[in-house]
Amino acid sequence: MQRIWIVVMSVWAMLAIVAVLAWASHPVSTASPQLAPQQVVVKGANGKQHLVVLKSSTHATTATSAVARG
Amino acid sequence: MSTLSRIKWRAVGTTCTAAATTGIHDELRARVALEAAQEEVAACERELSRFDSDSDLTRLNAGAGSWQPVGRRLLETLRLALRAREDTGGRFDPTVLPALVAAGYDKSFELLEERPAEHADGWCAGATIELDHRRGRARLEPGTAVDLGGIGKGYAARCALDAMLARAPSLPGGLVDLGGDIAVRGETPEGGPWHVAVSDPRRPGETLAVLALAEGGVATSGRDARRFGPAGSLHHLIDPETGEPALAGPLTVTVVAPDAAEAEAHATTLAIGSLAEAEAHIAARPHLAALYVPHAGPPTPLGALPLETPRLVVSLA
Numbered sequence: 350m351q352r353i354w355i356v357v358m359s360v361w362a363m364l365a366i367v368a369v370l371a372w373a374s375h376p377v378s379t380a381s382p383q384l385a386p387q388q389v390v391v392k393g394a395n396g397k398q399h400l401v402v403l404k405s406s407t408h409a410t411t412a413t414s415a416v417a418r419g
Numbered sequence: 420m421s422t423l424s425r426i427k428w429r430a431v432g433t434t435c436t437a438a439a440t441t442g443i444h445d446e447l448r449a450r451v452a453l454e455a456a457q458e459e460v461a462a463c464e465r466e467l468s469r470f471d472s473d474s475d476l477t478r479l480n481a482g483a484g485s486w487q488p489v490g491r492r493l494l495e496t497l498r499l500a501l502r503a504r505e506d507t508g509g510r511f512d513p514t515v516l517p518a519l520v521a522a523g524y525d526k527s528f529e530l531l532e533e534r535p536a537e538h539a540d541g542w543c544a545g546a547t548i549e550l551d552h553r554r555g556r557a558r559l560e561p562g563t564a565v566d567l568g569g570i571g572k573g574y575a576a577r578c579a580l581d582a583m584l585a586r587a588p589s590l591p592g593g594l595v596d597l598g599g600d601i602a603v604r605g606e607t608p609e610g611g612p613w614h615v616a617v618s619d620p621r622r623p624g625e626t627l628a629v630l631a632l633a634e635g636g637v638a639t640s641g642r643d644a645r646r647f648g649p650a651g652s653l654h655h656l657i658d659p660e661t662g663e664p665a666l667a668g669p670l671t672v673t674v675v676a677p678d679a680a681e682a683e684a685h686a687t688t689l690a691i692g693s694l695a696e697a698e699a700h701i702a703a704r705p706h707l708a709a710l711y712v713p714h715a716g717p718p719t720p721l722g723a724l725p726l727e728t729p730r731l732v733v734s735l736a
Contacts, residue, residue, distance in 0.1 A: 408615065410596075410599070410626070412617075413639050414644065
């Protein structure tokens with residue numbers, strides 16, 4: 350009977366070690382934050398509309414090509 | 420869950436970025452794809468740079484008047500440039516190089532020295548460029564020289580994106596940004612369109628608008644950067660009609676098109692014209708959209724500019 354318990358406990362211990370190792374080597378997810386750009390079109394007293402960006406998280410920016418230095 | 424794998428490096432005289440939407444177990448594949456983008460930009464630069472003494476373009480310019488062997492990338496960029504010249508009625512012209520050099524932009528921008536501007540002798544726009552795709556060669560009219568600095572970057576951005584997604588077809592999407600000339604395709608890590616900020620030329624570091632693009636190209640042209648000559652009084656936007664830096668035009672203009680090279684060619688065209696001309700230009704080409712930023716006054720969206728939503732209209736009246 351004692352021998353059976355030793356086998357059962359050994360199997361459990363081995364499973365626990367495997368579980369710990371699997372958890373430790375699990376790839377870490379580094380997802381980009383959800384993008385939530387917010388823009389407001391402000392209509393002035395003269396009726397003209399202006400675009401105002403309140404908050405933005407973007408993938409790239411376009412501008413007149415800057416010169417790389419350094 | 421997906422992430423965005425990125426690589427950043429210096430090439431084509433500016434800062435370049437390639438990014439790929441990457442699944443959790445796709446990191447290695449993404450890295451290989453990003454390297455393919457980098458290799459493609461280097462290959463484009465070897466053919467298209469006028470500042471590289473060994474490039475195909477330098478040899479073509481030096482051998483103007485006779486047939487010169489050229490690579491497929493240069494041939495294709497010349498074809499796109501000629502098509503843009505025809506489409507814009509000559510407002511975009513790749514043969515403005517003699518005028519650009521005369522104005523003072525005669526070497527890579529960071530190496531420029533101040534010298535008085537000159538007018539190109541015997542300047543004449545619309546010089547002949549002959550292409551022989553079958554034999555892989557091109558011929559320029561004698562006395563002509565070509566600059567593909569802008570449209571070449573747009574073309575290279577698209578080719579780099581093609582190379583990236585061809586190397587790893589399972590990647591859901593990607594983006595290549597060559598100093599503001601941007602090509603995008605497929606899905607972002609969030610599953611929606613790519614968000615491209617338009618830099619505010621009047622407030623450095625600020626964003627003027629955010630564009631949402633599922634596929635296509637974006638380019639910005641303007642006179643807020645790459646200025647040279649006495650006290651930075653000159654800029655690189657040559658008016659083909661005069662052969663001198665253009666007098667008319669906005670501070671910057673951003674164009675959205677199905678292709679980055681096309682976006683760049685039309686941005687260059689709109690950058691030397693008035694707002695009325697830009698409105699007519701975009702109205703006649705429904706596949707294009709633009710954001711025209713004048714030196715003073717509010718920016719004007721032209722065409723179906725794909726502004727990011729949600730948008731709210733707030734009345735201050």
